[in-house]
Amino acid sequence: MSGYIYETRPESLERITDLDRAQAFIDGQVKALKEQIGDQKVLLALSGGVDSSVVAALLIKAIGKNLTCVHVNHGLLRKGESDQVIKVFREQLGANLIYVDAVDRFLDALAGVSDPEKKRKIIGSIFIDVFAEEAEKLSDIKFLGQGTIYPDILESKGVKAHHNVGGLPDKFKFELVEPVKFLYKDEVRVVGKALGLPDNMVYRQPFPGPGLGVRCVGAITRDRLESLREADAIVREEIEKLPKVPWQYFCVIPDFMSTGIKDAKRYMGWAVVIRAVNTVDAVTATSPEIPFKTLCAIRDRIIANVHGVNRVLWDISDKPVSTIEWE
Ligand code: XMP
Numbered sequence: 137m138s139g140y141i142y143e144t145r146p147e148s149l150e151r152i153t154d155l156d157r158a159q160a161f162i163d164g165q166v167k168a169l170k171e172q173i174g175d176q177k178v179l180l181a182l183s184g185g186v187d188s189s190v191v192a193a194l195l196i197k198a199i200g201k202n203l204t205c206v207h208v209n210h211g212l213l214r215k216g217e218s219d220q221v222i223k224v225f226r227e228q229l230g231a232n233l234i235y236v237d238a239v240d241r242f243l244d245a246l247a248g249v250s251d252p253e254k255k256r257k258i259i260g261s262i263f264i265d266v267f268a269e270e271a272e273k274l275s276d277i278k279f280l281g282q283g284t285i286y287p288d289i290l291e292s293k294g295v296k297a298h299h300n301v302g303g304l305p306d307k308f309k310f311e312l313v314e315p316v317k318f319l320y321k322d323e324v325r326v327v328g329k330a331l332g333l334p335d336n337m338v339y340r341q342p343f344p345g346p347g348l349g350v351r352c353v354g355a356i357t358r359d360r361l362e363s364l365r366e367a368d369a370i371v372r373e374e375i376e377k378l379p380k381v382p383w384q385y386f387c388v389i390p391d392f393m394s395t396g397i398k399d400a401k402r403y404m405g406w407a408v409v410i411r412a413v414n415t416v417d418a419v420t421a422t423s424p425e426i427p428f429k430t431l432c433a434i435r436d437r438i439i440a441n442v443h444g445v446n447r448v449l450w451d452i453s454d455k456p457v458s459t460i461e462w463e
Contacts, residue, residue: 143289145286145318146318149318151323152319152323152326152327153323153326154326155326155329155330157326158323158326158327158329158330159330161319161327162194162197162327162330162331165194165198165315166194166197166198168315169194169195169198169199169313169315170198170199172279172313173198173199173202173278173279173313175202176202176278176279177202177203177204177274177276177277177278177279178195178199178202178203178204178277178278178279178280178281178313179203179204179206179270179271179274179277179279179280179281179310180192180195180203180204180205180206180280180281180282181205181206181207181208181267182205182206182207182221182225182233183207183208183221183345184207184213184217184218184220184221184337185283185340185343186321186324186325186328186337186338186339186340187283187284187285187316187324188281188283189221189224189225189283189328189333189337189338190283190316190324190327190328190331190333191281191282191283191313191314191315191316192205192225192229192231192281193229193328193331193332193333194315194316194327194331195281195313195315196225196229196230196231197331200230201230201232203231203232203281204232204233204234204274204277205225205231205232205233205234206233206234206236206267206270206271207221207222207225207233207234207235207236208236208238208263208266208267209235209236209237209238209239210238210239210242210259210262210263210347210349211238211239211240211242211243211361212242212259212346212347212348212349212352212361213347213348214343214347214348214365214368214369214372215365215366215368215369216369218235220334220336220337221233221235222235224333224334224337234270236266236270238262238266241262241266242258242259242262243356243358243361245258245262246258246259246349246355246356247355247356247357248355249355249356250354250355250391252350252463255346255349255350255356255463256346256349256350259345259346259347259349260303260345260346261303264303264304267304268304268305268308271304271308277310278310278311279310279311279312279313280304280308280310280311280312280313281312281313281314281315282312282313282314282317283314283316284312284314284316284317285316285317285319285320285321285324286317286318286319286320287320287321288317289317325338325339341383341384341385341386342383342384342418344461348361348364348365348368350461350462350463351364351368351386351387351388351389351461351462352364352388352389352391353388353389353390353391353462353463354390354391354463355391359443359444360389360391360406360444362443363389363406363408363442363443363444363445364387364388364389364408366441366442366443367387367389367408367438367442367445368386368387370434370437370438370441370442371385371386371387371410371434372385372386374430374433374434374437375412375426375430375434377430378426378427378430382412382413382414382424382426383413383414383415383421384411384412384413384415384418384421384460385410385411385412385413386411386412387408387409387410387411388408388409388411388451388461388462389406389407389408389409389445390406390407390409390462392406392407393405393406393407394407394446394447395446396446396447398446403446405444405445405446405447406444406445406446406447407445407446407447407448407449408438408442408445408447408448408449409449409450409451409462410426410431410434410448410449410450410451411451411460411462412424412426413455413460415455415460418460419455420454420455420456421454421455421460422454422455423451423452423453423454426450431448431450434448435448
């Protein structure tokens, strides 16, 4: 159930292309949310992605402390991501934020699992368990906030798979609050900007729900995952220096090793694969040109700083036939 009468975007909703329209949308939504929610309580899974962040910021404006945000750290987030969620929402916006460190729970369950679909299932189901446990502790929640956006409705009948809260057990009879459900992604970003969220949150590249879990190819080990997180931060920093940044850019560490040489001795190490793509809808994608200087800067920083890595590769495959992610 939702607070909307229309399941299709109302014709009266003009495209939100600038900050004035975004502000008008925010004012209207804050009023509507206050009316819908009254003095009841709302729970929201806050990943730090643009959709859930915008919903959180709107709800904080409308109902303040009656919103409880739950941020689950599954250990597969990018470097600094959880810290930013805490800084922005708890410290700057005064949100009622529960931070759940579930890193060991996720990584223990994933140990030794190499099948990509099994990995996704484990991540999704533990996420629901952890979120449900937090919901259980809060007895008086009436509504569930969700960062559903219009393409989710058009493409998957409103199921926001990557938020992973759609599968909550039946005993939770929450009513849904979905204030950006008629907006396209670019509009959500303008609204986020008007709400004063930081640019690196608002203009964030897409990041899969299972996070670094699908980029630490095969069975995830903690040491390879840490190296992936460090290498990913370096790839992002260097690519973001370019005048034109690709649509998505990241790195992958496959679960094989190759020979390196250090102190005149041969040893085995991991390879980091740089991946960048341009696309409109992620259905097809092309590999953009990256200046060799940038690739070398990435290589030098990774080899000097990332534990266990002795080789850096660049994946220049297009989709099709390669998918964007490696698994
Ligand atoms: P592929 O690898 O299928 O990716 O070409 C297309 C887009 O989807 C993202 N992706 C995911 N997003 N959960 C998500 O929320 C997932 O399991 C998942 N797998 C892929 C990928 O990052 C790319 O933008």
